[in-house]
Amino acid sequence: MMTQVTTSGQAERRRGRRPGGTDTRAALLAAAQEVFREQGYDGATVRAIARRAGVDAAMVNHWFGGKESLFAEAVLRLPFNPQDRIGALVREGSLDTLGERLVRAFLTVWDAQDGGVFAALIRSVAAHEQVAKALREFFHNNVFGQLVDVSDGLGELRANLVASQMIGLGMVRYVARFEPAAEQDVETVARAVGPTVQRYLTGKID
Amino acid sequence: MMTQVTTSGQAERRRGRRPGGTDTRAALLAAAQEVFREQGYDGATVRAIARRAGVDAAMVNHWFGGKESLFAEAVLRLPFNPQDRIGALVREGSLDTLGERLVRAFLTVWDAQDGGVFAALIRSVAAHEQVAKALREFFHNNVFGQLVDVSDGLGELRANLVASQMIGLGMVRYVARFEPAAEQDVETVARAVGPTVQRYLTGKID
Numbered sequence: 557m558m559t560q561v562t563t564s565g566q567a568e569r570r571r572g573r574r575p576g577g578t579d580t581r582a583a584l585l586a587a588a589q590e591v592f593r594e595q596g597y598d599g600a601t602v603r604a605i606a607r608r609a610g611v612d613a614a615m616v617n618h619w620f621g622g623k624e625s626l627f628a629e630a631v632l633r634l635p636f637n638p639q640d641r642i643g644a645l646v647r648e649g650s651l652d653t654l655g656e657r658l659v660r661a662f663l664t665v666w667d668a669q670d671g672g673v674f675a676a677l678i679r680s681v682a683a684h685e686q687v688a689k690a691l692r693e694f695f696h697n698n699v700f701g702q703l704v705d706v707s708d709g710l711g712e713l714r715a716n717l718v719a720s721q722m723i724g725l726g727m728v729r730y731v732a733r734f735e736p737a738a739e740q741d742v743e744t745v746a747r748a749v750g751p752t753v754q755r756y757l758t759g760k761i762d
Numbered sequence: 763m764m765t766q767v768t769t770s771g772q773a774e775r776r777r778g779r780r781p782g783g784t785d786t787r788a789a790l791l792a793a794a795q796e797v798f799r800e801q802g803y804d805g806a807t808v809r810a811i812a813r814r815a816g817v818d819a820a821m822v823n824h825w826f827g828g829k830e831s832l833f834a835e836a837v838l839r840l841p842f843n844p845q846d847r848i849g850a851l852v853r854e855g856s857l858d859t860l861g862e863r864l865v866r867a868f869l870t871v872w873d874a875q876d877g878g879v880f881a882a883l884i885r886s887v888a889a890h891e892q893v894a895k896a897l898r899e900f901f902h903n904n905v906f907g908q909l910v911d912v913s914d915g916l917g918e919l920r921a922n923l924v925a926s927q928m929i930g931l932g933m934v935r936y937v938a939r940f941e942p943a944a945e946q947d948v949e950t951v952a953r954a955v956g957p958t959v960q961r962y963l964t965g966k967i968d
Contacts, residue, residue: 679888682881682937691938716934716943717954723938724930728922731888732897732929737922748923748967752958761954 581619583609588630593686597627597693627694631680631687633673634665639698646702654703655754660746662722663729667742671730678723678731695719703757710761717756725749787825789815794836799892803833803899833900837886837893839879840871845904852908860909861960866952868928869935873948877936884929884937901925909963916967923962931955 587608591600602623606613620626625637632638645657666674680687700706700715725745728734737745755761793814797806808829812819826832831843838844851863872880886893906912906921931951934940943951961967 675888678933679885682885682888688938692940695938695940713942713946713950713954716940719938719940720930720934720943720955721927721958722930723933724926724928727884727929727933728926732894732901732925734898734901734922734925736919737926740919744919744968748919748962749926751961752927755957756954762950 577619580609580611580615583611584616584619584626585630588626592627592631592690593684595690596686597690597697600690602626624694624698627690631677631690631694633669633677637698639702642699642702651758652754653750655752655757656746656750658718658722658753659725659749660742662725663742663745666726666730671733674726674730678727714756714761717761718753721749721752721756783825786815786817786821789817790822790825790832791836794832798833798837798896799890801896802892803896803903806896808832830900830904833896837883837896837900839875839883843904845908848905848908857964858960859956861958861963862952862956864924864928864959865931865955866948868931869948869951872932872936877939880932880936884933920962920967923967924959927955927958927962 584605588600588605591605591608594600595604600623602616603613605623605626606616609615616623616626620629621637624639628634628637641661642658645661646654649657681691682688695715696712700712703718704711704714706712706715725737728737729745730738790811794806794811797811797814800806801810806829808822809819811829811832812822815821822829822832826835827843830845834840834843847867848864851867852860855863887897888894901921902918906918909924910917910920912918912921931943934943935951936944
């Protein structure tokens with residue numbers, strides 16, 4: 557996280573904006589972590605986060621584009637909004653290969669981070685009930701609907717099951733680091749796990 | 763954990779053994795947590811754990827039956843040795859229904875605990891590289907071989923994938939508590955997830 561902030565700050569300075577921008581961005585990330593932890597995702601307002609950071613609420617849109625992306629970066633530690641990324645993944649291919657595309661994208665994103673970033677996220681979710689609540693609200697509001705028809709009675713369960721396999725894959729690859737799953741190439745894992753995710757999305761589960 | 767220790771201590775007192783036994787047991791659990799964290803599973807010896815607890819090494823066998831069960835209780839927070847339990851599950855039915863039996867057993871065991879116990883385990887694994895290492899060694903040495911033929915080149919990957927789905931299921935049910943997975947009855951989840959585990963155990967994964 558700090559590396560990102562620093563890099564972005566340097567870029568800002570090269571473009572001649574006020575150096576204070578980096579401080580604003582970092583202050584918003586720190587404030588967001590606190591406010592999401594205290595209020596959950598639904599309860600945390602952009603206004604409350606900005607007030608905690610001591611900056612104008614317009615700075616959230618300026619630096620992050622909105623509450624969803626601020627949550628993604630502050631809590632999920634993803635440099636993008638999973639809602640947008642998953643939406644794009646769904647649109648770029650056919651529904652019957654979505655499972656494998658999801659596994660491949662998940663591994664590609666997290667392989668590029670230090671495994672410690674995934675471990676820090678898991679630690680935070682497991683240590684703070686309010687972070688778990690915020691995660692739950694964010695995924696229900698913004699992510700699951702991208703994957704499944706949540707008006708179908710089974711839709712939410714399907715989305716939960718997809719999440720279970722993805723999170724568990726992250727646990728064995730980045731946290732417990734079981735061998736060979738931790739070192740296996742992305743395509744081998746995508747072939748092994750893709751059909752699981754595909755069945756949860758579109759197959760028979762009851 | 764504390765409840766268990768107290769209950770067992772009360773039972774000991776009723777049977778007229780020395781009340782100090784409870785202290786010995788609790789001291790061994792605390793020492794084991796430290797030594798496994800420092801040395802991993804392979805590196806931690808029964809002798810070192812007993813020395814840390816200030817008791818004779820024979821007390822480990824007396825109170826826990828051995829290093830495996832001490833690890834299961836001190837680190838995994840399971841009141842039994844998963845090696846034995848999984849071995850029994852394998853023997854009690856046919857191989858082509860093992861996936862569903864494993865899911866059912868996993869949920870039954872952890873539903874009976876406070877969800878916080880699973881969260882505490884995850885937190886510990888995510889926070890301490892040495893706990894992750896110990897977990898890895900324990901599963902490789904004692905658990906995976908119960909599930910798969912590890913002499914087959916794919917065997918270890920199969921076991922890793924089973925672990926990924928089980929751990930991920932625990933994450934969504936007990937830690938993130940996604941709805942409806944957190945509240946779904948065991949049989950519904952076993953029907954949905956059992957085929958995944960079955961495919962990882964015996965199906966085509968490459």
